[in-house]
Amino acid sequence: EVQLLESGGGLVQPGGSLRLSCAASGFTFSSYAMSWVRQAPGKGLEWVSAISASGGSTYYADSVKGRFTISRDNSKNTLYLQMDSLGGEDTAEYYCAKLTNGGAVAGYFDYWGQGTLVTASS
């Protein structure tokens, strides 16, 4: 059974940093691209970032480019999102999602984690 378990969310002051993790199990993690998607309270889904299976290719939404860094450790079956210079607009539930292909472009999200809440507020 595929499982994706996010952690690392919490309250952070504006301008601060946070690192999210997503522990994967139930599939060959190193064969699939992964992504982060967020959802602000009461709002819709917003794509954040994606990374290829090898980690060699990364992609970001314009809203986070230069502030967030996606990475993965295939030996630990874990996906990460380093978030710097956080602002109120980054307050959201952050989901990790598995893509169906190895490249980070195209494919579809077939499994999602339960999410971890990030709140940027003073």
Added chain:
Amino acid sequence: SYELTQPPSVSVSPGQTAIITCSGDKLGDKYVCWFQQKPGQSPVLVIYQDTKRPSGIPERFSGSNSGNTATLTISGTQTMDEADYYCQAWDSRNVVFGGGTKLTVL
């Protein structure tokens, strides 16, 4: 940047057919997915590659995509189908979601 437009809300009576649209420039040239999200839960894939249903998704869910519009159709809608629905496509190297449609079954 590429945009996908959905109606904010759709209402349907139980047993009737619900139709949710998703519009975007030349959307028919792209693959579209649909996700269902119930309150407090993570999104669930209900349609991928325009028309395909993942294992475990009821046959009453179907999809189509042509021209500038993709459509999610729920035939014989049940009260359990009440949820938010999001369309999604790739534009170049970016993922784009529609704004979401709240489906009310009453």
